Amino acid sequence: MNSKEYQNILNICKENETQLVAVSKTKPNKDILELYQEGQRVFGENRVQELVQKHEQLPKDIKWHFIGHLQKNKVKYIASFVQLIHAVDSLSLLKEINKKAIQNNRTIKCLIQFHIAKEDSKFGLQVEDIDIFFPKTKEFKNVEIIGLMGMATFTNNEKQVNNEFKLLKNLFNKIKENYFKEQVSFKEISMGMSGDYKIAIQNGSTMVRVGSAIFGTR
Numbered sequence: 001m002n003s004k005e006y007q008n009i010l011n012i013c014k015e016n017e018t019q020l021v022a023v024s025k026t027k028p029n030k031d032i033l034e035l036y037q038e039g040q041r042v043f044g045e046n047r048v049q050e051l052v053q054k055h056e057q058l059p060k061d062i063k064w065h066f067i068g069h070l071q072k073n074k075v076k077y078i079a080s081f082v083q084l085i086h087a088v089d090s091l092s093l094l095k096e097i098n099k100k101a102i103q104n105n106r107t108i109k110c111l112i113q114f115h116i117a118k119e120d121s122k123f124g125l126q127v128e129d130i131d132i133f134f135p136k137t138k139e140f141k142n143v144e145i146i147g148l149m150g151m152a153t154f155t156n157n158e159k160q161v162n163n164e165f166k167l168l169k170n171l172f173n174k175i176k177e178n179y180f181k182e183q184v185s186f187k188e189i190s191m192g193m194s195g196d197y198k199i200a201i202q203n204g205s206t207m208v209r210v211g212s213a214i215f216g217t218r
């Protein structure tokens, strides 16, 4: 764990009122505990089984975010404790999250993932889906949609990354105006990772998901 780099990133986040999600996937509990000792409480994981184990073994005041692609049949394993699901991109997944939230007598916060990258291997809604998707989310009373999430293209082309984050910010503004105007909690834009979190913050990110810059390469 790179304590100095962690404090550096944390300071940048604090100055910009951005939340730092420490992405601890593949990293052992001892690494997570080291960061916990520095005060970090929000951690992100992208595998259900790994998340469930870490939740069981680590301090109970850790806020666990699920940041990866979530399969419907696995929602049940994390529904009782997950703090935020970052990458919802279908109504059927949202419906399942709602169902498991009801069974656990709670509301589960979610972000809707948009496809903003040039690469076609990534998940997420397209711009054209907006007016079909969002009107239908209102029936899921135990799901609280608090914003959007996106991943930029994996490239050194900063201008391209900048444009992709700008696109997500614009989509956020439009969706807020059209579908969440009355909902104060719809305010999050989860964008930015180790390689591009600074560009993301410049474009209005409220949550960065940073792994390797803090924990070292995986």
Ligand SMILES: *Cc1c(COP(=O)(O)O)cnc(C)c1O
Binding pocket: 023, 025, 046, 067, 068, 193, 194, 195, 209, 210, 211, 212, 213
């Ligand atoms: C792994 C991962 C991250 C963190 O990536 P780093 O480059 O290690 O910071 C962020 N978001 C998602 C969705 C991830 O899967």
